[in-house]
Amino acid sequence: MSKRKTKIISTLGPSSEKLVDELLKYTDVIRLNFAHGDEEQHKKYFELVGDKAPVLVDLPGPKLRIGDLENEPIILKNGDQIKFGDKGVPVEDQLFFKLIKEGTDVLIADGRIRVKITKVDDGYAEGIVKEGGILTSRKGINIPDADIPLGITQRDLELLKEALILGATYIGLSFVVSEEDIRKVKEIVSGKAWVIAKIEKKAALKNLRNIVREADGIMVARGDLGVEVGLPNLPQTQRKIVNIARAYGKPVILATQVLESMVNSPLPTRAETIDVANSISQGVDAIMLSDETAMGKFPIEAAKTLNELIISVERTFKPKRTHIYKNVDEAIAYSAVISSILSSAFAIITYTRSGSSALRISRLRPVVPVITLTPSEDLIKKLRICYGVYPKKAEELKSLDEIVKKAREEAAYLGQKGFIVVVGGVCGDNGGTTRFLKVEELD
Incomplete structure (x- = not known):
C-alpha cells in the first residue's frame, strides 16, 4: 500500500x-493524450500498460x-518572424485564419509562446514573436x-469509441462548458468509464456547480484556464474549482x-x-504530470x-x-472519520459495490488509509x-457479519494492532448508501 494519499497521474x-514499469513504481494512473498519435500508437500504449x-x-x-x-523542435526567439500556413508552420484547422487579423495576439503552448499577427491572407499569416520558446508539433x-x-466534436466521438474499445477507465472531456456535454458522453460511455470534466474555459466557471x-x-x-482567466486570477480560480x-x-x-x-x-x-504543497493542502485527489513524463528528458525522475x-x-x-451535507449517508461517513481519530484507528475499511461509501469518506480527507473492498x-x-x-477485490458479501469478518482479515494483512473502523452500505439494497459503522479491535 502506497505511503501517499494524493495520487499521481503520469502521461x-x-x-x-520504454520505461512503463519504472514509471509505474511512482504512478497510480497512466494518461494518454489522444490529441497526439494515431490508432496504432494508441493501441500500442494500451498494450504497454x-x-x-x-x-x-x-x-x-x-x-x-x-x-x-x-523538423522539430523549432526554437523561437523574441523578434523572430514566423509564418503560418502551407508556406510556414502548419495549422490543423483553417478556422485559425478566420479568427485572426492584423494586431491579434496568438498564444501557443499554454501561453508560453506569444506571437503578434502582422499579416493575414487566405490560408496564410505572418507574425512577430513577442515571447519566444520551443515549438513542437x-x-x-x-x-x-x-x-x-465549443462542444463535442465528431473527432472526439470517434476517439471516444476507440478509447472504450481499448479499455479506458477515465475519459477526459476537454473544454466543457455545460452539463449537457457531459451527459452526451455519459450516455455513450454507459458506466464503462468515469467522465472527467476538464475546466479550462470562462464559460465553465459560470456553470461550475452543474458541471461538477x-x-x-x-x-x-x-x-x-490560465489564458482564459488571466494568470493573476488563476490561484483563486483553482481554489474555487477544488473546493466545489x-x-x-x-x-x-x-x-x-x-x-x-x-x-x-x-x-x-x-x-x-511550493505549488505542489499548496495544492495538496487545498485537498486535490490527484496531481498529473504531462510533458514532464511524455516529452521530457527526465520522465522517471519527474515521477519519483x-x-x-x-x-x-x-x-x-x-x-x-x-x-x-445533512443526510444519513453523510452522517455515517463523517462519523467514520471522527471515530477513526478518537479511537486512534489505523485504517477505515469500507465495503462498497457502487463506490459511494469510499467517495463519501475520501472527500472528508481522513488521516488514515481508506481500504475499500469491492467485488467490482x-x-x-x-x-x-x-x-x-x-x-x-473482495467476493460478494451478503451480511454485516461477513463484511466485518472480511474487514478484520484485510486489516490483519497490515500487521498492526489496534482499532479499525468498518463502514459500508446495507446488504441487499441497490447500492449508493452508507448506512452502518462498527469499530473493531485487533489484538
Missing part, C-alpha cells in the same frame, strides 16, 4: 514508452493546434476572446506545468515544490520527485474537511484516482 509518451494501471484518455476537444512539423493555440465553436454535479470527476486544466469539486464529493485532478522545469532539468524549481514531494508534504499538510474489477480501477483510497 505516457515518447520519453517514457496492460492491466498494470488504469488509463485516463484525454480527448482533444474543439481546440486549435499546430500541425505536424517536419500539435501544441495548442489560444486566441483570446475568439469565438471558437454531472461529472464523475474534475480536472483543473491550468494551461488554457470536494463539496460534491467528486475526485479533482490538478494538471499542467506541475514540474515543468523537469522537462529539461533533473530537479524542480523551488516555486514548483513528485512521489517524494507528496510523501514529505503529507506528513505535515492536512487538507481541511469540506462542507458536510471496474470499480477497483476507477477508485485508484481518489484521495487516500486503496481498493481491493
Whole structure:
C-alpha cells in the first residue's frame, strides 16, 4: 500500500514508452493524450500498460493546434518572424485564419509562446514573436476572446469509441462548458468509464456547480484556464474549482506545468515544490504530470520527485474537511472519520459495490488509509484516482457479519494492532448508501 494519499497521474509518451514499469513504481494512473498519435500508437500504449494501471484518455476537444512539423523542435526567439500556413508552420484547422487579423495576439503552448499577427491572407499569416520558446508539433493555440465553436466534436466521438474499445477507465472531456456535454458522453460511455470534466474555459466557471454535479470527476486544466482567466486570477480560480469539486464529493485532478522545469532539468524549481504543497493542502485527489513524463528528458525522475514531494508534504499538510451535507449517508461517513481519530484507528475499511461509501469518506480527507473492498474489477480501477483510497477485490458479501469478518482479515494483512473502523452500505439494497459503522479491535 502506497505511503501517499494524493495520487499521481503520469502521461505516457515518447520519453517514457520504454520505461512503463519504472514509471509505474511512482504512478497510480497512466494518461494518454489522444490529441497526439494515431490508432496504432494508441493501441500500442494500451498494450504497454496492460492491466498494470488504469488509463485516463484525454480527448482533444474543439481546440486549435499546430500541425505536424517536419523538423522539430523549432526554437523561437523574441523578434523572430514566423509564418503560418502551407508556406510556414502548419495549422490543423483553417478556422485559425478566420479568427485572426492584423494586431491579434496568438498564444501557443499554454501561453508560453506569444506571437503578434502582422499579416493575414487566405490560408496564410505572418507574425512577430513577442515571447519566444520551443515549438513542437500539435501544441495548442489560444486566441483570446475568439469565438471558437465549443462542444463535442465528431473527432472526439470517434476517439471516444476507440478509447472504450481499448479499455479506458477515465475519459477526459476537454473544454466543457455545460452539463449537457457531459451527459452526451455519459450516455455513450454507459458506466464503462468515469467522465472527467476538464475546466479550462470562462464559460465553465459560470456553470461550475452543474458541471461538477454531472461529472464523475474534475480536472483543473491550468494551461488554457490560465489564458482564459488571466494568470493573476488563476490561484483563486483553482481554489474555487477544488473546493466545489470536494463539496460534491467528486475526485479533482490538478494538471499542467506541475514540474515543468523537469522537462529539461533533473530537479524542480523551488516555486514548483511550493505549488505542489499548496495544492495538496487545498485537498486535490490527484496531481498529473504531462510533458514532464511524455516529452521530457527526465520522465522517471519527474515521477519519483513528485512521489517524494507528496510523501514529505503529507506528513505535515492536512487538507481541511469540506462542507458536510445533512443526510444519513453523510452522517455515517463523517462519523467514520471522527471515530477513526478518537479511537486512534489505523485504517477505515469500507465495503462498497457502487463506490459511494469510499467517495463519501475520501472527500472528508481522513488521516488514515481508506481500504475499500469491492467485488467490482471496474470499480477497483476507477477508485485508484481518489484521495487516500486503496481498493481491493473482495467476493460478494451478503451480511454485516461477513463484511466485518472480511474487514478484520484485510486489516490483519497490515500487521498492526489496534482499532479499525468498518463502514459500508446495507446488504441487499441497490447500492449508493452508507448506512452502518462498527469499530473493531485487533489484538
